[in-house]
Amino acid sequence: MSAVAIETTPPLWRRLIGFNLLTAVVLGVGGWYLGWFIGHQVAGASIDYFGDIDQNDVAIFCGYIIGLLGFLIGLGFGVYPWSRMRGYPPSLREKETEGAGRYFGLCTDHKVVGIQYLWGIGLFFFVGGLNAMFIRMELLSPTSHIFPPGQYLTLVGMHGTMMMGMFTSGILGPFANYLVPLMIGARRMAFPRIEALTFWLLMSAGAILTTTIFFGGFPTGWTGYEPLNDQANAGMDAYIVFFALVGISMCLLGLNMIATIVTMRAPGLTWSRLPIFCWGVLSTAILMVLAAPVLVAVLGMAMLDRTAQTTFFLPTGGGSPYLYENLFWIFGHPEVYILALPGFAIVLELLPVFARKPLWGYRLSVAGLLGVTLLSWLVWQHHIFVSGINSDLRPFYMLSTELISIPTGFTFLCGLMTLWRGNLRFPVPMLFCLAWFFNFLIGGLSGVFLSDVPSDVTTHGSFFSMAHFHYTIMGGLVFTFFAAIYYWVPKMTGYMLNERLGKVHFWLMFISFNSTFGPLFAIGFLGQPRRAVTYAHTLQFLNDWVSISAFVLGFSLLLFLVNFVWSLVFAKVPAPANPWGSRSLEWQLPSPVPVHNFDRIPHITSDPYDYGEARGPVAVPAPTGVGGMS
Amino acid sequence: MTEAAASTTPAPATDHGKRFLVAWIVASVIATPLVAIFLGDHLPPGNGSAQAHEQVFDNSWLLAIMTPPGLFVVMFLGYALWTFRNRGTVGALEDGPPIRGNARIQTLWMVITSAIVLFLAGFGSYELVQSGAGGGQGPTAAFQPAGYQKALDVQVIGQQWEFTYRYPTYGGIETPHLVLPAGTLVRLHVTSLDAIHSFWAYGLGVKADANPGVDNIVYVHTKDPMQFDIRCAELCGLWHGYMFDTGHVVASGRFTSWIKQQQSYFAPVSKYLPPYSTTYLPDPSQRAG
Incomplete structure (x- = not known):
């Protein structure tokens, strides 16, 4: 490392030329105009024949795709393939330096990528949350009064897509990228460049999604159902490219995680000693690898419908909207568990530390995670119970949906029994984990109504189902996301987050969350459909209650932001190496973790849950030469 | 530790x-x-x-x-x-008992x-x-109630952004109002002319997606005269939030007089309607271009 530091620093203008974020943005914007130009050359004439004369979807798609390629090349993703083609030897890493600049470009250090992800998806979480505030502001009154209907639908769609695509689908980004190599005793991920690529793909996707506002937004919500998708104006193109890129990013992330966990575990880290968090990452990654390609394919077909006049989803041309619905939910239901499983894993990983007990029923909890992974493929048609397709298969999908509660129940049992007879303490991460039990319980039990066809006829497409998936995703995943932040950010940054502000944040968030989404079950039961800007006057009191609670919820998240910035930028209370007394491998390293993680690859001697057992060190350095490749 | x-x-x-x-x-x-x-x-x-x-x-x-x-x-x-x-009697990092599971409980x-x-x-x-519990069952309903052969057919057509209704047993007239006779088994045929809508008759417990080119059948057995809310429950574009309506269940005598009145009221335009059909899209094999 010191050899790099000795080099003389070139002048500023010289440093701005090269593969960096500035070049990337310049090439990205330039690529957009190039693509736009090409698109008009290719499809300019045909536009007069086929309908929409005010827009040229071909030009817009070309602009996005060529702009994206320019952006990635500008970041430097083309350098290594190009040098390999010219015969240079393979190398595993690049650009692993110190300093703040590494966070703003292509960096193959998994810890840098983790922190990039944390800020990146955090940004979109707050933008998506702001959209939710606007939605609730509009729903203060039963008729449209702030936003015109088209803007309202765009807000709803942006909230859904940002939360689904940019935030919760990327939830493995910060924690799995940062922690998996540390937990399994490796110095890097299996494919460090692909790891960096997943992050920059996701951020490009977010930027592209944001450009939809220049093209009039999109009216379909996050599901993008056909044929409305085909009918919609040019803002829809941004949605299609955005979600396809998210799919590619997820798929690559999943492949990287699977390869890393399967091949790069330190000696002695047998499958039965693997931290449960890694099991959660593994099962999520399996879902990502198998589900995301379906999304990319279905959006590719939607793109062709909009540009090349194929009619995959248009009944007037012999296509079927059912095809879109089925393909979307074949991706979409595993996706739901991509959002749930990391939450399960974080809860099970943290509870032993704060209960000072081994994880109860390790094998059962692994079986629970894998059982959910398997079963989540068999249930997708419960999203289209009333669509008029396959009415004779409804009992099967009802059964398979309800079967998922069995492996989910394993997670509950293991978590609850880990608490039993422990020595419980309640710092902020523990509080968030405990809130998961309550929130996911309500989310899960309300899911039974949606899985039961007669009850689903009442609740489908209403605020009831909206409340249900906010309880599972926000109550399940976002709460554990905050648990993970309070728990692992001291490791990532070397500074503790303020405990007292954290407790205020937790209680405010927990109470306002339940006060926001609890009444939505009643609102849905009373007949208010999702995504509608109007509702019955009789429901105004409940809606106002929900809106005001939602504003408090938004305020609690601002409080978190204050805590986060205050603790990391101003207060800077240094974190001890192991503030929670954890037995897990990542806490045996100094905070923040040095660039190469381990001086010697460790030899694992036990699982990380041996609380209360006669125990030695978690790991001893392995003999020289084992797994030493960096 | x-x-x-x-x-x-x-x-x-x-x-x-x-x-x-x-x-x-x-x-x-x-x-x-x-x-x-x-x-x-x-x-x-x-x-x-x-x-x-x-x-x-x-x-x-x-x-x-x-x-x-x-x-x-x-x-x-x-x-x-x-x-x-932790009540403060033992250290915060004191370990609990090392219980790793219990086969009987599991x-x-x-x-x-x-x-x-x-x-x-x-x-x-x-x-x-x-x-079928009031859910849309598609063109070949798997779950038919007793006496379904004698059910009253009513078609629900969703389009951006309203529902209209056709009564094939009464000359196929199309009206913007849904009125059903009390105490009758009704077979609703839900279809759409453009995007996907969802016909949600809240008080009747009916929800069925309106897909273009699909005849989505739902059975509902009405009881006493009542009034019920109708809403579109699937996002269908700009004015989705305004796609609502009120339907009525009325005594069968009133239903007969209502349908007669509608027939005469709409007689000038009814002859221009396309013939009653379960779906209203061009046959793809007949489509030029």
């Missing part, structure tokens, strides 16, 4: 497991009937049709069945967090959750197969 192991931790004086189980069983035995009796019949969507009543029945049963598991988790959390909290948990799940699925399927 201290090296205190299980051996130094004294065995708990009280049998917490037994105490918790007794408390949970008592609470469940009290709470479950209360939920079923007092909340049950007040659950939506009311008693407007046989299908709506089925849904109320399902909703109240599900709520009652879910009461004991819900209570279990909440009470377990409450009991464990209170009883096993097996029991699996058996009980599986039994609940299988019962729920069986129960829901039994309710479903009676008549």
Whole structure:
């Protein structure tokens, strides 16, 4: 490392030329105009024949795709393939330096990528949350009064897509990228460049999604159902490219995680000693690898419908909207568990530390995670119970949906029994984990109504189902996301987050969350459909209650932001190496973790849950030469 | 970190497991009937049709069945967090007993959750197969109620952004109002002309997606005269939020006079309507270009 530091620093203008974020943005914007130009050359004439004369979807798609390629090349993703083609030897890493600049470009250090992800998806979480505030502001009154209907639908769609695509689908980004190599005793991920690529793909996707506002937004919500998708104006193109890129990013992330966990575990880290968090990452990654390609394919077909006049989803041309619905939910239901499983894993990983007990029923909890992974493929048609397709298969999908509660129940049992007879303490991460039990319980039990066809006829497409998936995703995943932040950010940054502000944040968030989404079950039961800007006057009191609670919820998240910035930028209370007394491998390293993680690859001697057992060190350095490749 | 192991931790004086189980069983035995009796019949969507009543029945049963598991988790959390909290008598990092699992509890948990799940699925399927429970069943309805051959056909056409209704047994007239006779089995044919809509007649307990080119059949057996809300429950574009309507169930005598009045009112335009059909899209094989 010191050899790099000795080099003389070139002048500023010289440093701005090269593969960096500035070049990337310049090439990205330039690529957009190039693509736009090409698109008009290719499809300019045909536009007069086929309908929409005010827009040229071909030009817009070309602009996005060529702009994206320019952006990635500008970041430097083309350098290594190009040098390999010219015969240079393979190398595993690049650009692993110190300093703040590494966070703003292509960096193959998994810890840098983790922190990039944390800020990146955090940004979109707050933008998506702001959209939710606007939605609730509009729903203060039963008729449209702030936003015109088209803007309202765009807000709803942006909230859904940002939360689904940019935030919760990327939830493995910060924690799995940062922690998996540390937990399994490796110095890097299996494919460090692909790891960096997943992050920059996701951020490009977010930027592209944001450009939809220049093209009039999109009216379909996050599901993008056909044929409305085909009918919609040019803002829809941004949605299609955005979600396809998210799919590619997820798929690559999943492949990287699977390869890393399967091949790069330190000696002695047998499958039965693997931290449960890694099991959660593994099962999520399996879902990502198998589900995301379906999304990319279905959006590719939607793109062709909009540009090349194929009619995959248009009944007037012999296509079927059912095809879109089925393909979307074949991706979409595993996706739901991509959002749930990391939450399960974080809860099970943290509870032993704060209960000072081994994880109860390790094998059962692994079986629970894998059982959910398997079963989540068999249930997708419960999203289209009333669509008029396959009415004779409804009992099967009802059964398979309800079967998922069995492996989910394993997670509950293991978590609850880990608490039993422990020595419980309640710092902020523990509080968030405990809130998961309550929130996911309500989310899960309300899911039974949606899985039961007669009850689903009442609740489908209403605020009831909206409340249900906010309880599972926000109550399940976002709460554990905050648990993970309070728990692992001291490791990532070397500074503790303020405990007292954290407790205020937790209680405010927990109470306002339940006060926001609890009444939505009643609102849905009373007949208010999702995504509608109007509702019955009789429901105004409940809606106002929900809106005001939602504003408090938004305020609690601002409080978190204050805590986060205050603790990391101003207060800077240094974190001890192991503030929670954890037995897990990542806490045996100094905070923040040095660039190469381990001086010697460790030899694992036990699982990380041996609380209360006669125990030695978690790991001893392995003999020289084992797994030493960096 | 201290090296205190299980051996130094004294065995708990009280049998917490037994105490918790007794408390949970008592609470469940009290709470479950209360939920079923007092909340049950007040659950939506009311008693407007046989299908709506089925849904109320399902909703109240599900709520009652879910009461004991819900209570279990909440009470377990409450009991464990209170009883096993660190009271300052031992160090915060003192280890608890190294219990790694219990085969009997695991097996029991699996058996009980599986039994609940299988019962729920069986129960829901039994309710479903009676008549489809008010959900759209597509062109070949798998679950037909008794006497379906004599059902009154009514077509619901969704388009951006309103529902219109055709009565094929009354000359195929199309009206913007949905009026149904009381005490009658009705077969609704839900279809769309453009995007996907969803026909949600809340008080009747009917929800069926309106897909272009698809005849989505739903059976509903009306009861007493009433008024019900109709909303579109699938995002269908710009004015989706304004796609609502009110429908009526009226006595059969009033229905007959209403339909006669509609026939004469719409007679000047009815002759220009396309002939009644289950769907209204061009046949793709006939499509030019």
